[in-house]
Amino acid sequence: xxxxxxxxxxxxxxxxxxxxxxxxxxxxxxxxxxxxxxxxxxxxxxxxxxxxxxxxxxxxxxxxxxxxxxxxxxxxxxxxxxxxxxxxxxxxxxxxxxxxxxxxxxxxxxxxxxxxxxxxxxxxxxxxxxxxxxxxxxxxxxxxxxxxxxxxxxxxxxxxxxxxxxxxxxxxxxxxxxxxxxxxxxxxxxxxxxxxxxxxxxxxxxxxxxxxxxxxxxxxxxxxxxxxxxxxxxxxxxxxxxxxxxxxxxxxxxxxxxxxxxx
Numbered sequence: 001x002x003x004x005x006x007x008x009x010x011x012x013x014x015x016x017x018x019x020x021x022x023x024x025x026x027x028x029x030x031x032x033x034x035x036x037x038x039x040x041x042x043x044x045x046x047x048x049x050x051x052x053x054x055x056x057x058x059x060x061x062x063x064x065x066x067x068x069x070x071x072x073x074x075x076x077x078x079x080x081x082x083x084x085x086x087x088x089x090x091x092x093x094x095x096x097x098x099x100x101x102x103x104x105x106x107x108x109x110x111x112x113x114x115x116x117x118x119x120x121x122x123x124x125x126x127x128x129x130x131x132x133x134x135x136x137x138x139x140x141x142x143x144x145x146x147x148x149x150x151x152x153x154x155x156x157x158x159x160x161x162x163x164x165x166x167x168x169x170x171x172x173x174x175x176x177x178x179x180x181x182x183x184x185x186x187x188x189x190x191x192x193x194x195x196x197x198x199x200x201x202x203x204x205x206x207x208x209x210x211x212x213x214x215x216x217x218x219x220x221x222x223x224x225x226x227x228x229x230x231x232x233x234x235x236x237x238x239x240x241x242x243x244x245x246x247x248x249x250x251x252x253x254x255x256x257x258x259x260x261x262x263x
Contacts, residue, residue, distance in 0.1 A: 004062055004195065008096055009144055012120045015095070025125055031132045032160070039114040041137035041163040042183040044086045045214060045237040051227065053258055054116065054216065055085035056241030057107055060098040063195040067245045071098075076250060077107035077115075083254040087137075089116040089239055101133050108134035116165060120144055127156045137163040139186070142173040154180050165216060169201075174208055182213060186239065190219035199226060206234035224259045 045052030057080075059071040068076075077088055090107050091099035099119070108115045114136035121127065121140055130138050138157050142150060150166070157164040166177050167186035177185060187202045197220035206215050214236040221227060222243045230238060240257065247253035 004096075005143060008062075008093075008120055009122065011095055012093075012122055016123050016125055019129070020125055025128065028125070028128050028132060032128065035131050036108075036134060038131075038161040038163075039112075039136045041087055041114040041116060041165075042214065044114050045184070045216070048086050048237065050260060051231050051235060051258075052086045052214075052216075052237035053084065053254070054087045054089050054237060054239040055080035055244055055254060056089040056091070056118070056239060057103060058089075058091045058097065058099070058241040058245050061242070062096050063190075064242060066098065067242055073103040074106050074110045076245075077111050079250045080244075080254060081111040081113050083251040084258060085113065085254060086237070087114045087116060089118045089139075089241065091241075092117055092119045092133075101129065104130075104135060105133045108136075114163075121153060122149070124153065124156050127153060127160065127162075131160045131162060135162060137165055140164050140166045141188075142166060142168045142177050143170060147176050150177070151180065154182070167218065168205070171205055171208075174205060178208075178210070178213070181210075184216055184237075185209060185213050186216040186218050188218045189221075199229065202230060202235055203233035209234070221257075224257055224261070227257060228261050 057073045057076050060066040090104040091097045092101045092104055093099050116137040117130040117135040118139045154164050165184045165186050166182050167188050169188045169191055187205045189199050189201050190197045202217040209215055216237040217230045217235040218239040221238050221240050244250055244253050
């Protein structure tokens with residue numbers, strides 16, 4: 001597969017320009033006062049007994065196509081919350097992942113747990129947009145961002161009261177991310193340039209993390225045994241989407257995935 005990440009980023013810039021033309025940043029910022037206060041995303045994960053679960057509301061992806069044809073984001077979010085998810089991740093990218101920003105807003109209104117905007121965030125406009133939509137946290141992908149851009153976006157996210165989940169794939173990005181001393185670091189087990197998955201990638205990164213940074217393992221997690229493998233390897237949370245979204249019974253799939261090894 002070609003470099004999918006580069007394609008996504010190029011298309012995202014056109015979307016950002018169109019959004020700014022429709023609603024200038026000054027108009028968007030005026031709506032911030034009406035947004036409900038952020039819920040503590042990082043705090044919710046840290047209070048998990050064994051490992052935190054970020055359950056993902058996701059209709060499709062470039063690699064899998066449409067994952068769940070009978071997609072109802074609100075009902076899925078409510079099911080996740082009722083079965084023990086600590087946080088939710090909602091895909092808002094439309095072109096590649098069949099998401100929408102309204103999904104985040106509607107899910108956030110229906111649950112009491114924190115919600116992450118998962119998208120390809122490149123510009124401050126998208127961060128303000130996320131907060132206005134109700135996001136409690138925003139994903140930043142280090143591979144998409146220069147250091148100056150990463151720092152600026154991270155600071156804006158925290159200044160607006162949200163948490164940032166900074167994601168890396170390439171280990172060489174770890175040092176520059178840790179300069180920010182982030183409370184959360186996500187490791188994508190799926191290389192977004194080829195979409196190949198390796199859970200051992202999380203453990204390779206875990207060795208270099210300070211104790212104050214919670215490690216979040218993302219993508220390719222399918223079984224309770226794999227969750228335990230990540231627990232033993234130092235992960236403090238997992239982000240799971242496709243495995244749960246493909247299940248006929250999402251609630252039962254959450255319970256099965258998070259089942260401790262002695263049960």
